[in-house]
Amino acid sequence: MSAEVKSVNNHILPHGELDGFIRKLSKKMKVVAPVAKEAGNFAFQEVSGASEIALKYVPTVLPPKKYFMPQREKMLDFDLTGAQPSDKAVIDAPELAVFGAHTCDLAGIQCLNMVFSERPRDYNYLLRKEKIFLIGMECNDYCDENASCALVNSHMPSGGYDLFFTDLGDRFMVHVNTQKAEEIVEEMGLAKASPADLAALDKVRERKRSVFRNEIGVDPRKLPEAFAKGEKSKVWEDLGARCVSCGNCTNVCPTCYCFDMADNVDLNMKTGSRNRTWDSCQFETFASVAGGENFREARSERQRHRYYRKFKYPLDKFYRFFCTGCGRCTRTCMARINLKETLKGLAKETV
Amino acid sequence: MTDVPKTAVRPKVAFFDFACCEGCQLQVANLGESLLDILGAIDVVEFREVMSEKWDKDYDVAIIEGSITDSHAEERIKKIRARSKVLIAYGACAAIGGVNGMKNSFQLDEIRGYVYGKDYKFFDSTKTRPVHQVVKVDYFVNGCPVYPPELLEVLKCALRGLPYTVPDNPVCSECKLNENVCMYERGVACMGPWTKAGCNSWCVNNGNICYGCRGEVRNPAKNAAQDVIGRFNLNPETVRGKFDMYNKCKEGDNGNK
């Protein structure tokens, strides 16, 4: 493809103009971006200018999924007074721009999109998603040693965004992917990328191909076989022996979406709401039924289940891994359960 | 699941304190506007901290603060239980023994001598027990002090005759949803991984560690404790000590709670 054709959708934003960009954008809608917290942690938070944003960051404590499916989400208001109870479906879907999502997190959102648009569709998710303007940010280097994005091929951009930023040193290459993004870029007056800019982008990508290498030394094409054979592998016993069942790994995972529903009554005892909250397959009662049976009682079974939900089941259903290599589960685990090591161990035992 | 007795329309509610600092009763006063809503739904008939009246009939709801630490208290709680349709153990001292449980780390006579001097035998004292180790408890409100939103949840359940289940997941599960930076990453040992959630990680949200005041989860990860202690270079004794601050009475539970 020639540079001229490619440049149609590529624009340039000098570093010095990022602040103006964020400020203008935040006048149109709430803007959230990675912000530095204590002890080398980051979190997506509301920002009003570029100085608050961490442009280079290790994946945030929670992925941007928290905007697509909030930790706690009201689905229904009900009223218990009157001859019969009444209810009303509700949705809170504010206009929002997410700035600076890494490719691993964009991949995570793509996974969630598939899950919630599969029939029967979840319109609460889909309507909220429509209101979110997603701006990606390329990683030119690894964030840390826990990432495994090259293994699952999510280190390079592959759609799933409105705008995508790549740092070219003194300026950002801005790829425009949607009509909505086109309008915003035009309004902001971003210059078209020149052939020299595109050459610089090619150079960044070329360098990345040598920096980002399969992190576990196991061909990802062998993983389906490893998981097919590995149901009884001893790695699950090992994980089970160490797991705290705190649910950290699933809460921070960009593709975990299991949830629970609960009713809350207001103090007046007359009105209330029905709410959806994040749940975790790592919790002891997750797969138990009222009769007392628990279908995943052992920690080893629950850890195994988590891995199969990333590397086996979604492959059959959605033709892709539901691990985006972000490394969060490893970073957050207090008991040092390490995704890369687990995969290596499983592969060693099975393929 | 236990069948919880249903309470009357405008229930008679009484507060009682046993061995405690009465700080959890103060949380009721701290409820602010919610307090007015509650007072609209209930009829407080005894509350030593705010009123002098006494009630001589049965209670629909008895809210018990404090742990049982002598035989006089044991008799008194049994009498209250006999007069109460619903009994709520309120605050760490009542629900799990709390800091009073530290007494159980010593020989009883030794600690009595230390506190009361040579005539200690004239002062009645027993091992510290949480309320459920003495009488049947219908609802637990954990915490030191109690977490006001949870207190409201429990009261709503009690007034509607529904059971309330204390979450049996570690505090981490809520802490992560609040996107707090893990205390261990800041280099401080936190009791969150072994402590029951339900407080919305109140302490960590405010920059403090979890002290384990809500009691240990039913099935704590023993092995994981070694990994965590190892990973963060902690002293196992310090961690155990931190945990015993609130959880010493667990030894008296025989796994029935």
Next chain:
Amino acid sequence: MTEEIKNSNWRLRKGKIIAAKQMTAAEKWFDIRLEDGSLDHEPGQFVQVELYGVGEAPISVCSSPTKRGSFELTVRAAGRMTNAMHKLDVGDYLGIRGPFGRPFPVKVMAGSDLLFVAGGLGIAPLRSLINYVIDNRKDYGKVDILLGCRTPSDMLFGSEIGAWQKRLDVNFLCTVDRGAPDWRGNVGLITTLIPGVTIQPERTFAVVVGPPVMYKFVIAELLKKNVPERQIVLSLERHMKCGMGKCGHCQIDHPKNYYCCKDGPTFTYDEVKASKKL
């Protein structure tokens, strides 16, 4: 607010209890009429029942779709919501979502002999199928019903069972784990009834519903009788929280990634035999 949200699968339909009866100490039966039309379910499907302010629980429909105008549920008081549901009576309202799930394969089974095996509360979902088959009796071959429960006083649908017993086109056998002074029937586990039933395995569908612990033993007996694996139909128990194959709670540990609420709850043994637990 968009139409999609109002009409999504989260929408609650209003159901009015038009009849209710305490069947045993633990089970209560409800007849429910939807305010806005019929449930339009098939045998083996379930509904999500919302008790406003308490919560929701998945419950099998125990009436046949051939019964029109209302549908029936049998609820065991086992958790917070179902205990609260036992306090409801005629005139009370519920929220209903559904019906959900893959029904029993009534069309595939047409023309075949049927062997129904129900344990405990398993009779509830199976009753929707049994009554459907009885109402369409000419479409099926020989029909045997085997029922097992703990004690005679745990037996559900007593009067209806009496009617099944009297029918000439249905063979009915039951057993109890523990007898009672006035019990003159069989005593023993449900598996003890299977060897005595005469079936032509190649033309028989066995439909088995009961507690998880029952499946292993009943299936072993059926396989001994040479019933093909794909003609053994089960209804599995999981906690379906959303009914849409999303919330994750009812997923079965099986290489095929089944969601009990969507791919089931009815499965052939052939489909689910690779599961860690049935």
